[in-house]
Amino acid sequence: MSWWQEAVVYQVYVRSFADADGDGVGDLPGITSRLPYLRDLGVDALWITPFYRSPQKDHGYDVADYTDIDPLFGTLDDADALITRAHELGLRVIVDLVPNHTSDQHEWFQAALAAAPGSPERARYLFRDGKGRKGTKPPNNWNSIFGGPAWTRVPDGQWYLHLFDTSQPDLDWRNPEVGDMFEGVLRFWLDRGVDGFRVDVAHGLYKEASLRDQKRSELADSPTGSMVERVLRDEPMWEQPEVHDVYRRWRKVLEEYGDGEGERIGVAEAWTQTAESMAEFVRPDELHQAFNFGWLGTDWSARDFAQVINSSIAALATADASPPTWVLSNHDVVRHPTRYGGGTVGLDRARAATLVMLALPGSAYLYQGEELGLEQVDVPPEARQDPSWFRTGEPGRDGCRVPLPWGGDAPPYGFGPSSAQPWIPQPDDWADLTVAAQEADDTSMLAFYRRVLAARRTWVRGADEACVAQAKRNVLVVRRGGVTVLLNAGQRPVQLPEGEVIISSAPVGDRLPPNTAVWLRT
Template sequence: MTDSLLTEIREDDTTAAWWRQAAVYQIYPRSFADANGDGIGDIPGILSRVDYLAELGIDAVWLSPFYPSALADGGYDVADYRDVDPRLGTLADFDAMVEALHARGIHVVVDIVPNHSSDQHEWFQEALAAGRGSAERERYIFREGVGADGSEPPTDWVSVFGGSAWERVEDGQWYLHNFAKEQPDFNWDHPEVRADFLETLRFWSDRGVDGFRIDVAHMLTKDLSEPLPSRDELDAIDRTSGSHPLIDRDDVHEIYAEWRQLFNSYDPPRTAVAEAWVDTPERRARYASAEGLGQAFNFDLLVADFDAAQFREIIVDNLEQAQRTGSSTTWVLSNHDVTRHATRYGLAPLQGRAVKQGAEWVAAGGPVELLDRDRGLRRANAASLLLLGLPGSAYLYQGEELGLHEVAEIRPEDRQDPAFFRGAEFDGLGRDGCRVPLPWTADGVSFGFGSAPAHLPQPDWFAAHAVDAQASDPSSTLSLYREALRLRHPLQTGETLEWIETGRADVLRFARPNGWQVVTNFGSEPFDLGEDAADVVLTSRALEGSTLAAETTAWIAPGSDRH
């Protein structure tokens, strides 16, 4: 590769389009870095690691909720949308963090949780105190129970975390919670709810926040006209019609059109990305429209095996969707809600679902087998390098750059995720295993996370994955990510790709508009790159002559007349 290509500057990152091909690093604040020694990660901890983030080479950080919360659901039960949890710092700490990140060219995206609040939120406490028929209760969804004394919930609906979706209060009424009982759903027909969230978006935008990730963006508006349907009736309703009572309703886009007006009042406009679990590309496209949030997560790779055919189909489909909407797609292999992809890829190919039994992983519906950690990490690095070569934005989850596996060896008494305790199916053990605090050093009471034991126990094998154990090792996963993100900036161009046939179904190869190529060998046999091996600038495993090993990705950059 020529020096001129390496130093070529892509579109100015201060423009409105910075997000279209950004590498965004998700921080789960309570598990990133602990500055005050209480075992919980905090905003000053993030501030202490901004140089690490800059050296990694990311374009933006996305912060999972850091607001005041009783932690019934890892911070997604928000008690105050316009403040920082005092255990995590202050607004002044937040401002200092934003300033430090911006000074290093890193944008800031924050989580907004609009479907529900915490039951500790001021409004919900007012609703409980005010009683039946009050204006305060109209901000949420309260209903009378059924049966002679109203002791049965209004419907037999089940929450995402298991159990009834209704909870009874002291005076006998019931409120709707599609998630934990500590997370009452807002009534988005109420003008005060709509106005308050606009104020929240202004509050953080005025503090320098560049964008927002919208939690369960597809569930805000609801039609709870009587009679309410039963669970079976609800399940039978077409979820693609736009008129389902609870999910992906057409009228939710009226809210996002109003939000977009607010976002566009800033220079540059604030960005947004929807977490919208919807059933068709057409439904997803509405969230990604320029008149709405502008971008929507595609989670397809989260449920794909390490398989060339699945990857190609997902890539083709999502690039076509992006072209139709005028948005850019997103690529995600891990986040705070799923088993880490290094572990998924080290298990039997059963869509990555697994549970821990004793010392063994059990693939759901399949035979017992030990997790192949080396193979899982090898495949994870290959998949990550492919992902970073795709057009669109790449969302990385903290710790994947260290090659972390899922932590399954957490005792029930140490777990925190409500999905674990309520029987919901989040990969069998809930989501704590991907939320264990990061290892920064190979020793210390919490591997450098802080000066006290971490709020979730860290396993001994974290030592080998620590930042200080990998930073100076050119063959480490951390070094791979740093080099990939360094090269990605000058290489990233356009938002299209062209497939190059390889003669093998298990080897994918594509070229970007400037000639940059990505080759991934999903198979078990090596693949010969021939004379193109001379232009390889990065591989997830070292080449052997001109041969790309099994389960390996290579980047080929233009550097000769052949290209």
């Protein structure tokens, strides 16, 4: 079995993990200094969000140079040192790749702005003439993920497409120069020793060639083209069939770099509408993994949990695809303890859902801070920095991106050497949630994560891949190998069947309390 098929991967949001130089923003040396923490946690790999040169309009997802490090985060030498140290500790390193768009400061886009309509420079992006008598209306009716129109007009009258912020122009993947450039980027980082790539907006590289309007009757009252809440049915900008040719090409490149230390992998961030379309990204000749957002988006329901487990496994098996992945939180969504109700109830449910997730076949992804029980933070409006906040007035994603608390009894909780608040201010009541505080408490969330990750290696890793989930009233029952997992999603305790308790998310006797999960040896 390849290393990635049952790996637990820890997502590092680089700006918010650890700050080495005291400027209040996380950086690569900060990550390197905390790698032993990840080893001791029990994960197999880390995925690092973009650290490339960038004007930081979207916190690194607006890339100006894919083969250099932004000075905010360090240098190429720092990246090499991080990769080397991670490998010494037995950790793989996955880096983020952003192929749907560049920054408007990328040399290609600057050249496009300086060139005339119809030029080769503009052909690398999606420039079009506008509609209306003088071209004053956008070329089509598409909306940006961040709110407002997906088109911006330049001084000579043409418009360019940006499915995200205006500072993130979409590339035209029908232009062969684009594919050649990104193959070069892959090779640059593979030569430096990275173990894989997480592919941002993997389902969005190609758009229908006509760039036709969306059918408004199909928009289901969605104010934006949200890829998180996939309520749209007519989507000429997502999931076009040509995108799979890109990943077949990338798979060949990744396989060139496979060696005795293991395969190099590609991971699709593909917000697909069905498990079947998600499986298309991980067919044997495409990428290795795709995030299972169906699991992330499932309500607190035994029936719904069972449905997404079974449908995910079945869809991947039908497509002869890679094993599934499971994830509960990331840097783009509300943290799952808050989604599950917040407070004590939300944290109890978060532990239970994690215990179920880590028993399932395939790979699991953890988002930094979930092992500390961090909830979504209500960031004050004056401190919000997400570009979607400025375009829509909605709170945005800052609340799940607050820098981690490492120690101490007041902000910045050991985040870095400075005594000032970091780039997003931390709450004043996090003293009990720091790594240092939780390491001294055997009942903490951190202690729970360390126990369950150790139990995963002992009891389910390498187990028979056959997995069946059932919902019996309000109880989820998952059987895998010699382990039975139960989760009580109801409001009353239920009788536990016979079996040895391996681990539970809360104390259990002969009955399983509400909002609790358990592994039984049966």
